[in-house]
Amino acid sequence: MTARLSLYQKAENELYKMDSSVKTKFYDFCHQFRINPDHPSLDLQPLKGDSRIFRAKIDRSYRALLARAGTGADGIQQWLIVAVRHRKDVYEELTVAINRITGEIEFVDLGVVGQSVLQRAGLRLTPAPDEQATPAEHTPAPVETREPAPPAEPILASCAPEDLRRLGVVDALIAIALTVTDDEELDQLIAGAPRLTAEVLTGLGSGMTVEEVEREITLPAATPLEPGFENDMATALTRTAVTTVDDDIRNVLAEGDFRAWKVYLHPTQRKIVERNYNGPARVSGGPGTGKTIVALHRVARLAAALPSGPGRPILLTTYTKNLTADLRSRLTSLIPPALLGRIDIKHIDQLAQSVLNDNTSPGSQRSLITDDQAMDVLREVLFEHDEQRWDAEFLFDEWEQIVLGQSLATRQDYFKARRAGMGRALNRPERAAVWKLLDQFALRLNGLGRETWAQAAERAARYEMERARKIQIRAEHKPDDSTPNHLDDASGTRRLRHRYQHIVVDEAQDLSPAHWKMLRAMAAPGPDDLFIAGDTHQRIYDRQVTLSTVGINIRGRSSKLTLSYRTTQEILDQAAKIVRGAAYDDLDDGTDTLDGYQSLLRGPAPEYVACTDWTDEITQLAQTLGQWRAEITRPAVDGTVRDPSGHLAVCVADGEMADRVAADLETKHGITTTTLTKDGPQGDGEVHIGTMHRFKGLEYQRLAIIGASDGIIPRTAFIDKYATTDPNRYERELKKSRNQLFVATTRVRDALRISWHGRPSPFLPL
Numbered sequence: 001m002t003a004r005l006s007l008y009q010k011a012e013n014e015l016y017k018m019d020s021s022v023k024t025k026f027y028d029f030c031h032q033f034r035i036n037p038d039h040p041s042l043d044l045q046p047l048k049g050d051s052r053i054f055r056a057k058i059d060r061s062y063r064a065l066l067a068r069a070g071t072g073a074d075g076i077q078q079w080l081i082v083a084v085r086h087r088k089d090v091y092e093e094l095t096v097a098i099n100r101i102t103g104e105i106e107f108v109d110l111g112v113v114g115q116s117v118l119q120r121a122g123l124r125l126t127p128a129p130d131e132q133a134t135p136a137e138h139t140p141a142p143v144e145t146r147e148p149a150p151p152a153e154p155i156l157a158s159c160a161p162e163d164l165r166r167l168g169v170v171d172a173l174i175a176i177a178l179t180v181t182d183d184e185e186l187d188q189l190i191a192g193a194p195r196l197t198a199e200v201l202t203g204l205g206s207g208m209t210v211e212e213v214e215r216e217i218t219l220p221a222a223t224p225l226e227p228g229f230e231n232d233m234a235t236a237l238t239r240t241a242v243t244t245v246d247d248d249i250r251n252v253l254a255e256g257d258f259r260a261w262k263v264y265l266h267p268t269q270r271k272i273v274e275r276n277y278n279g280p281a282r283v284s285g286g287p288g289t290g291k292t293i294v295a296l297h298r299v300a301r302l303a304a305a306l307p308s309g310p311g312r313p314i315l316l317t318t319y320t321k322n323l324t325a326d327l328r329s330r331l332t333s334l335i336p337p338a339l340l341g342r343i344d345i346k347h348i349d350q351l352a353q354s355v356l357n358d359n360t361s362p363g364s365q366r367s368l369i370t371d372d373q374a375m376d377v378l379r380e381v382l383f384e385h386d387e388q389r390w391d392a393e394f395l396f397d398e399w400e401q402i403v404l405g406q407s408l409a410t411r412q413d414y415f416k417a418r419r420a421g422m423g424r425a426l427n428r429p430e431r432a433a434v435w436k437l438l439d440q441f442a443l444r445l446n447g448l449g450r451e452t453w454a455q456a457a458e459r460a461a462r463y464e465m466e467r468a469r470k471i472q473i474r475a476e477h478k479p480d481d482s483t484p485n486h487l488d489d490a491s492g493t494r495r496l497r498h499r500y501q502h503i504v505v506d507e508a509q510d511l512s513p514a515h516w517k518m519l520r521a522m523a524a525p526g527p528d529d530l531f532i533a534g535d536t537h538q539r540i541y542d543r544q545v546t547l548s549t550v551g552i553n554i555r556g557r558s559s560k561l562t563l564s565y566r567t568t569q570e571i572l573d574q575a576a577k578i579v580r581g582a583a584y585d586d587l588d589d590g591t592d593t594l595d596g597y598q599s600l601l602r603g604p605a606p607e608y609v610a611c612t613d614w615t616d617e618i619t620q621l622a623q624t625l626g627q628w629r630a631e632i633t634r635p636a637v638d639g640t641v642r643d644p645s646g647h648l649a650v651c652v653a654d655g656e657m658a659d660r661v662a663a664d665l666e667t668k669h670g671i672t673t674t675t676l677t678k679d680g681p682q683g684d685g686e687v688h689i690g691t692m693h694r695f696k697g698l699e700y701q702r703l704a705i706i707g708a709s710d711g712i713i714p715r716t717a718f719i720d721k722y723a724t725t726d727p728n729r730y731e732r733e734l735k736k737s738r739n740q741l742f743v744a745t746t747r748v749r750d751a752l753r754i755s756w757h758g759r760p761s762p763f764l765p766l
Ligand SMILES: Nc1ncnc2c1ncn2[C@@H]1O[C@H](COP(=O)(O)OP(=O)(O)OP(=O)(O)O)[C@@H](O)[C@H]1O
Pocket: 260, 261, 264, 265, 266, 269, 285, 286, 287, 288, 289, 290, 291, 292, 293, 294, 535, 538, 564, 565, 566, 696, 697, 698, 699, 746
């Protein structure tokens, strides 16, 4: 090998989309280049505009654009492929630059914007001569001769060139950025611009101020740079997201977009992953901003730093079983099998069950019942006591939120308990009566050998807290015991220790206070003990927690992600309107917002469809699904046909409606379906159908939400009664429903369609 080749992230993304015939020639090109970059067949030549950028021949039509990036420590010359272009699109003014904020190598292509913008900015592109090209192709692209339109106000009129420079926009695009006058031009520029420039322009274009962009986008991406950095391509290469081109490049490109997250973390994501925290840390951010990806990389980093030894000192946990399966499969593809063995992956209820199993003698475990079943038991108790003052819903809520939520063990504790946010006040005699009823209820469940999930979590938390207390007492008596807490001591005897050294939590917004108490007790307080990823806008179970009240202090260790990798800006704009106006906490004493939440992806605006009745809604849905299917399965140029299974989904408000849609689509329209259950997708049909709860954490190419009618979202028949009896509960129910719709709308990458019959849901931004 005489040359080392790397592939710029943007070039890799472009290659994914090319015909497989071009990809094959590209592999051959890379192979040849690494052996001898000066081989005559490659025709490597510098462009005239920037001496650091070269073009080389892939085949008759395609050219690789490469930047020289110095020589490696081993004396081998380093090259970076910055783009693969049709020869007609290669011109002399292409440049590479080193960004003054991030220190990354950036490829700048002025051709991304239309002629009219270039003309306004006073720029003209010169095609690079190419021996393959016909004379006609050497003629510069015709400059439009239309009567110039009356000058329109530039979109970024309030920004000065110096502002853009300070924010990190690449020099060559500053004049162009200040000339764009409509959204289409700005979108074109963003699509072709280097990463930081694209993010800054997206932020400014969506109305953020220069100061906000600087705070939210530029500063988090900044890296300290040495004087003279702008000429040091070899060092800049080490800061740039690239893939090393080796013989595996074929597999890399075949895997397509979906491996990108394994290799390239955004600098903001990477900083969060790599930082050392001297206590619990939290990452927040809107849907699709990569919180789960960051959590996975965090696990990988913690695992790589473990001393070798037995056991599983790292816990990765999330809220549901199907999300656990997804985390497991993504982690398997991210880290080597030897390290996987050091990580325990369990959903939160499974974790509580394993604690209970450890603490319960065989045969005496209680079996779990659903909240609905438990509520029936409570109704029986109320009936027997002829209790009219409070209904089962109120008492069950009181039990979950206050008694279990605060681990109240005695009547005296309950008398003293804070009931903030519970709506109805209870005086002392009332509290005495409520306690008596709830005590009866708990005894009845116990007698039946049953318990709810919340009860199990609370019991598990108490066991774990007791265990942590014993560990602490022991440590105070034997302060010199330095055996790491995940190892058995030399004698081989098991000693009491914390279960985990590091805990990483995803979907944190849905965990209950009992879950947090259990987790807190499972790891010794110390560096990198807890890493918490969540978004309170996506809280869809009625659980609220202030982490500081359960012994988890995240102050000064919180960070936020704002760039969505999943949803287009068009979908994101509409989704954000669903939750606008409602207040959200930050899992602690502060508030959270979606400020700065944005996407670089563009696509069609969400479609809103008013239908006349259910039959009309299903018929129109079937037509849309048919059309989406046809678009996905349209053969590519090389003849390949994509399988639509698992790319299309239909989301509804409740399980009954999910069954009805599945039955109607299958029987009346011949569309095969798969149901999303709590254990993941069941069935092998093409279209996934599920309730909003089941869509948590998932991602589809195209999604239809149906039945988005007033009365269903929110479910007024269920919650209206609280409007007068318990206004706080009413507000909580409304917010839960709003959040469910928000979660559903943000599960999709490309196309979102929302339909209803009757009046539309009041949460829809119509
Ligand atoms: N650095 C990255 N490069 C490429 N893709 C990324 C990157 N980060 C995240 N993604 C992709 O963006 C999508 C959303 O990521 P992820 O599920 O981690 O977001 P999230 O913030 O956890 O979303 P949600 O809160 O909605 O569950 C995924 O498809 C993921 O692969």
